[in-house]
Amino acid sequence: MTNVIGKSATRVEDKRLLTGQGKYIDDLGTKVSTGHAAILRSSHPHAYIKSIDKEAALKMPGVKGIITGEDIRGLVKPFSVGVMAPVEYYPLAIDKVRYVGEPMAIIVAKDRYAAEDALEKIKVVYEALPPLVGIERALEEDAPILHENVGSNIANHREFNYGDVDKAFEEADRIVKHKFNFPKYTATPVETYGVVAEYDPAHDQYTVQANFHGPFVIHSIMAQALQIPSNKLRIIVPKDIGGSYGIKAGIFPYIVLCGLASKLIGCPVKWIEDRQEHLSSSASGTDRVTYIEAAVENSGKVTGLRMKMIDNVGAYIRAPEPASLYRNHANSTGAYDIQNLHIDAYAIMTNKSPTGLIRGYGGQELYFPLERIMQEVAKELNMDHADVIRKNLVKEAQFPYKTASGGTYDSGNYEESFELALATGKYEEFRKKQEEARKNGKILGVGLACIVEPSGSNMGYITVALTPEERAGSLPKSGASEAATVSMDPLGSVNVRISTTPSGQGHETVAAQIVSEVLGLPREQINVVAELDTSTSAWSIASGSYSSRFASLGSSAIYYAAHKVRAKLFKIAADQLNVKEADLELEKGSIFVKNNPDKKFSVKRAAGLAHWHPTSLPDGMEPGIYETYYYTADVAQAPNEQDMINSSVTYGFVADMVTVEIDPDTAEVKIIDYFTVHDAGKLLNPLIVDGQIMGGLAHGLGGALYEELAYDKNGQFLTGSFMDYLCPTAPEIPNVTIKHTESPSPLTPLGAKGLGEGNTMSAPVAVANAVSDALAHLDIMIDDLPLSPTRIWKLMGEAKEKVTTP
Amino acid sequence: MKPPKFEYYKPATLEEALNLLEEAGDDGKIIAGGQSLVPIMNMRLASPKCLIDINGLEELSYIKNEDNTLKIGTLTRQSDVEQSEMVANVCGLLAEAITQIGHVQTRNRGTIGGSIVHADPSAELPLALLTLNGSVQITSKDEVRTVAAEDFFITYLTTDIMPTEVLTEVTIPLMEEKSGYSFQEVARRHGDFALVAAACHMTVDDEGIITAVRLALGGVEAIPLLIGDAEDILTGEQLSDLLMEQVTESVEMESDPESDLHASSEYRMHLAKVLTKRVLTQAYERARG
Amino acid sequence: MGKHEIEVTINGKVYQEEVEPRMLLSDFVRDVCGLTGTHVGCEHGVCGACTINVNGSAVRSCLMFAIQADGQQVQTVEGLTSNHELTDLQKNFIECHGLQCGFCTAGILMSTEDYLEKNPNPSSKEIKEMLSGHLCRCTGYDGIVKAIEKTIEERNQSVLS
Ligand SMILES: Cc1cc2nc3c(=O)[nH]c(=O)nc-3n(C[C@@H](O)[C@H](O)[C@H](O)COP(=O)(O)OP(=O)(O)OC[C@H]3O[C@@H](n4cnc5c(N)ncnc54)[C@H](O)[C@@H]3O)c2cc1C
Numbered sequence A: 001m002t003n004v005i006g007k008s009a010t011r012v013e014d015k016r017l018l019t020g021q022g023k024y025i026d027d028l029g030t031k032v033s034t035g036h037a038a039i040l041r042s043s044h045p046h047a048y049i050k051s052i053d054k055e056a057a058l059k060m061p062g063v064k065g066i067i068t069g070e071d072i073r074g075l076v077k078p079f080s081v082g083v084m085a086p087v088e089y090y091p092l093a094i095d096k097v098r099y100v101g102e103p104m105a106i107i108v109a110k111d112r113y114a115a116e117d118a119l120e121k122i123k124v125v126y127e128a129l130p131p132l133v134g135i136e137r138a139l140e141e142d143a144p145i146l147h148e149n150v151g152s153n154i155a156n157h158r159e160f161n162y163g164d165v166d167k168a169f170e171e172a173d174r175i176v177k178h179k180f181n182f183p184k185y186t187a188t189p190v191e192t193y194g195v196v197a198e199y200d201p202a203h204d205q206y207t208v209q210a211n212f213h214g215p216f217v218i219h220s221i222m223a224q225a226l227q228i229p230s231n232k233l234r235i236i237v238p239k240d241i242g243g244s245y246g247i248k249a250g251i252f253p254y255i256v257l258c259g260l261a262s263k264l265i266g267c268p269v270k271w272i273e274d275r276q277e278h279l280s281s282s283a284s285g286t287d288r289v290t291y292i293e294a295a296v297e298n299s300g301k302v303t304g305l306r307m308k309m310i311d312n313v314g315a316y317i318r319a320p321e322p323a324s325l326y327r328n329h330a331n332s333t334g335a336y337d338i339q340n341l342h343i344d345a346y347a348i349m350t351n352k353s354p355t356g357l358i359r360g361y362g363g364q365e366l367y368f369p370l371e372r373i374m375q376e377v378a379k380e381l382n383m384d385h386a387d388v389i390r391k392n393l394v395k396e397a398q399f400p401y402k403t404a405s406g407g408t409y410d411s412g413n414y415e416e417s418f419e420l421a422l423a424t425g426k427y428e429e430f431r432k433k434q435e436e437a438r439k440n441g442k443i444l445g446v447g448l449a450c451i452v453e454p455s456g457s458n459m460g461y462i463t464v465a466l467t468p469e470e471r472a473g474s475l476p477k478s479g480a481s482e483a484a485t486v487s488m489d490p491l492g493s494v495n496v497r498i499s500t501t502p503s504g505q506g507h508e509t510v511a512a513q514i515v516s517e518v519l520g521l522p523r524e525q526i527n528v529v530a531e532l533d534t535s536t537s538a539w540s541i542a543s544g545s546y547s548s549r550f551a552s553l554g555s556s557a558i559y560y561a562a563h564k565v566r567a568k569l570f571k572i573a574a575d576q577l578n579v580k581e582a583d584l585e586l587e588k589g590s591i592f593v594k595n596n597p598d599k600k601f602s603v604k605r606a607a608g609l610a611h612w613h614p615t616s617l618p619d620g621m622e623p624g625i626y627e628t629y630y631y632t633a634d635v636a637q638a639p640n641e642q643d644m645i646n647s648s649v650t651y652g653f654v655a656d657m658v659t660v661e662i663d664p665d666t667a668e669v670k671i672i673d674y675f676t677v678h679d680a681g682k683l684l685n686p687l688i689v690d691g692q693i694m695g696g697l698a699h700g701l702g703g704a705l706y707e708e709l710a711y712d713k714n715g716q717f718l719t720g721s722f723m724d725y726l727c728p729t730a731p732e733i734p735n736v737t738i739k740h741t742e743s744p745s746p747l748t749p750l751g752a753k754g755l756g757e758g759n760t761m762s763a764p765v766a767v768a769n770a771v772s773d774a775l776a777h778l779d780i781m782i783d784d785l786p787l788s789p790t791r792i793w794k795l796m797g798e799a800k801e802k803v804t805t806p
Numbered sequence B: 001m002k003p004p005k006f007e008y009y010k011p012a013t014l015e016e017a018l019n020l021l022e023e024a025g026d027d028g029k030i031i032a033g034g035q036s037l038v039p040i041m042n043m044r045l046a047s048p049k050c051l052i053d054i055n056g057l058e059e060l061s062y063i064k065n066e067d068n069t070l071k072i073g074t075l076t077r078q079s080d081v082e083q084s085e086m087v088a089n090v091c092g093l094l095a096e097a098i099t100q101i102g103h104v105q106t107r108n109r110g111t112i113g114g115s116i117v118h119a120d121p122s123a124e125l126p127l128a129l130l131t132l133n134g135s136v137q138i139t140s141k142d143e144v145r146t147v148a149a150e151d152f153f154i155t156y157l158t159t160d161i162m163p164t165e166v167l168t169e170v171t172i173p174l175m176e177e178k179s180g181y182s183f184q185e186v187a188r189r190h191g192d193f194a195l196v197a198a199a200c201h202m203t204v205d206d207e208g209i210i211t212a213v214r215l216a217l218g219g220v221e222a223i224p225l226l227i228g229d230a231e232d233i234l235t236g237e238q239l240s241d242l243l244m245e246q247v248t249e250s251v252e253m254e255s256d257p258e259s260d261l262h263a264s265s266e267y268r269m270h271l272a273k274v275l276t277k278r279v280l281t282q283a284y285e286r287a288r289g
Numbered sequence C: 001m002g003k004h005e006i007e008v009t010i011n012g013k014v015y016q017e018e019v020e021p022r023m024l025l026s027d028f029v030r031d032v033c034g035l036t037g038t039h040v041g042c043e044h045g046v047c048g049a050c051t052i053n054v055n056g057s058a059v060r061s062c063l064m065f066a067i068q069a070d071g072q073q074v075q076t077v078e079g080l081t082s083n084h085e086l087t088d089l090q091k092n093f094i095e096c097h098g099l100q101c102g103f104c105t106a107g108i109l110m111s112t113e114d115y116l117e118k119n120p121n122p123s124s125k126e127i128k129e130m131l132s133g134h135l136c137r138c139t140g141y142d143g144i145v146k147a148i149e150k151t152i153e154e155r156n157q158s159v160l161s
């Protein structure tokens, strides 16, 4: 074997990207007839649309057509979504707008400049309605209702009881509880959404190029909305996507919109979202209120948890929501051995933009209250936070560990990884430094967080949004399928076709590494095709790039597809050499007899025979070499009657320690050092791995300190540009030390788990814990993010007041 | 985000530019570095009918030290000032302030004059100019006039310049021997506009007695704010905690910061006081050498 | 007012085209000249993706009008390499994993080359400050900083030897 899996191989993608030869959606040529779209968006958070006058706009030079909500009424069905609430979500607002930035009309013109000129001429008359902004306000009796036919603002509500929660709370020595708010924030890939849609009336066929990366279950949703057979909607994903971190899954309404516009106006339609549109109306994470209660023994052991989680999915619940609530369902108790769990989960709707996938999806919202409360438990019991964590971590001997809610943590050694984090960060030493510093008026703090990082989502988890009775009425869902195709052409060259629609994660490189190893060919000779075409690629509903599923699932499909090719080559060689397949070995492009290496047959020739000389093949063998493998993991079962669900395939572990200094005068938080230990099983390419971790961490730090999609109390959107939506830049990133432990997953052939999301989940709470630790002398409660200086200064001021005026 | 239509002129001389401005009247708009104007045009928050591009006026790009006065042509790129050794030697405050404007790439294009005319209340250059008791030279077809920084800024994004005028030069009287300065700001991220910025310039005699001082703040009012009382309180004295306390009281009296997403009014006020003390302390230390 | 004829030299090649005055330089480079290696990520000057070199300075092409580049010398990412041979900086981006999706990369390369030419020996802090004019949402900047540091080190060594 060439042994390239697990090596820090450099990336095959890089050369084209470094020389400006990448092919992103906006780089693909278009036909001369193509019209360019601009989208008219609501300036109101909540209003009836009284009228839209497009006459003057239609007369503007270069305008090809304008489509409003009224024009698509009846032509599209509402997008389906996995909840019972009859929410009607269309690609353009009809009758009513429900958030600032909601699309109301699409203008197609000869270029984007002309389209924007026309947009300014459209006159809209609104009748304003009271806006709904606050999460808990949404549940109040007299709250404004967004969707009259739903009757309330609740899109989904489920309650879950695992173990004996009441007993745990009755027997607890103490109950530690608090309410935490997690803000709405997003991921802002530097490349925005882009769609080129062409409707072909002769075949009633929509062909759409878009930087959409799945999950491809959404293909079905789009076809249903368009009311067409699904093979009439062909989606082609370009080779290069300029980042997504989940956000681009939210492009689907625009795919349908541009498709419809192409049909109604009669030309191909290209739309490249601009940054203002992206910030106000693409997709984001949910903002969430969590009431968390922990039943605690005086020893520090947590015996039960109650969480009431209210997730704000924005103005319309849309697929894959309410998945943010359930994506982490199996790992709701995080890294801790807690078998009594009560969850009261709400997805509610307010006049903010609709949410969707985002790096860490649901994890940061879950771990913020969970890891904060663990620190509060320590405070309450006067224990060291590290000791409370130690007391509660799942023990090595417990693996595979069954969680309260139905998950199976496949492998890990949490204690070892956690201790490694503390040792790397010199925890005890820092505690001493902190004490010293305090004497000199300096404010230092240390934050800890331990989280379980799920990867490879089980398509069945989303159905826990329904009750077991409701589920019984529909098709059961399970699995975590992914497909890959490995083929060899007549001259023995290898092509690999993947359906994981990468957006920077280096799938081409890792796919080439895997196939190179399995087929014993140099990596440079393997061509990987990352473009996905729903009409010609092998794909399934789960295909795509999200939930860190490449390492666990995508790689497995590639591995097995390559093995199918390998098996066929072995069969051919065995037949030609007149030996048994079991006696053969493969190395450096040559298949040889193990105990007689001179007796050999080249891979190239074996492949050649399959094309040039098929009658020479063993009896019954098909000509050609073209093997597709659909992989799924058995552990991705549908939920059972008790709502037990193993929501992901593999579970990694992250232990973080972060140290901060707070300026006592300005309340600015400076991160001194960030230490993170990951156990992601077997690492497929350490170079790529650390890059993924750094990226996820930077995003997590953004969530901790800078990023928020903010609305004022009237529902007006406040962060419509990069001057106000603050993404961390290089100077904001602290020193980071990454360490790895390796507990290979027993479930996947390569033993790998996902790892690009862990720190996005952990960093917000790790930093919050550090700030809370730093300000412990003032007894300040950190229950809100981001930790901007203005927020911390206010808390410090209030605390000092409390101290001075008893 | 595409800009609206406009007519475009690129004069080759100042005279030509002034004629064009005269002709265009209220419809005319100068474009210099474009680092403030083009973003708002792309967002269609500004739609000038007629854009007069002064980037061809090479004669307006220079840095000179004449008669102990620093003279900078309006079109001088911020990065040219940043890299000027002469500026670093004779006007440390300006050199320090300039590195905090945006980013290398925006400074490569953004001009000295553009920033001052744009007059963002928390911008660095207007604050530095005010603190250094600088002035601007304004040229129109009819006259060349000089306006002190103190009189130039009128209100939020508004200055004493007419649509037919061009800011041509910025002048700054140079520091005396025993002087010190400080420029400090608190911003959310590196390169962001300051939440609050403070600048101070002072001269001190051999006994440590302050002989002159100017203190100004950005981000606490619609324009950069000179704290006139600082001069009265500190001149003739050595810097002390007590006096600094008095100065911050004046700061509190004179500023009226606004609240926004990134900072509450109270927090800005607090920062104004903190930064006041910091710049006074640093300027004093530097002046004493 | 209609279109203007302009002549811009990009990567040594002269482009003579008619443009509306309002056409952004970024759009001109991409859509008129077909040099799609320069990317657009915000069109208000913050993300840095569109950074190119105009007359010897790295600037935002989304904050210039194409007409302003009339008669000027422009370099884009496509002009960094000659004969498909990567520059030392580009090679180090590969070595140090300085890119993932690659969307921010062209702008960062253009800024860095210009910056290093003017400041051959910056500190890490200065490198990061230079990078503050660029958003990268993939890498956390770590690989980028390392690639630049490695390039500086190598260039210094080659000067010494
Ligand atoms: C990402 C980013 C970050 C930034 N951060 C900061 C920051 O932290 N601090 C800061 O201060 N600025 C910041 N800026 C703005 C700064 O870069 C601009 O350079 C400056 O505000 C305007 O200068 P300009 O030459 O670009 O002017 P332009 O944008 O060309 O013009 C600005 C205004 O001044 C007028 N004008 C220009 N020159 C003249 C003249 N000679 N006579 C009369 N009127 C004239 C124009 O008509 C226009 O109204 C930032 C910009 C960006 C894009």
Ligand code: FES
Residues within 6 Å of the ligand: C039, C040, C041, C042, C043, C044, C045, C046, C047, C048, C049, C050, C051, C060, C061, C062, C063
């Ligand atoms: S596109 Fe020009 S800076 Fe973002």
Ligand code: FES
Residues within 6 Å of the ligand: A190, A242, A243, A504, C098, C099, C100, C101, C102, C103, C104, C105, C135, C136, C137, C138, C139
């Ligand atoms: S590599 Fe993706 S944004 Fe930088």
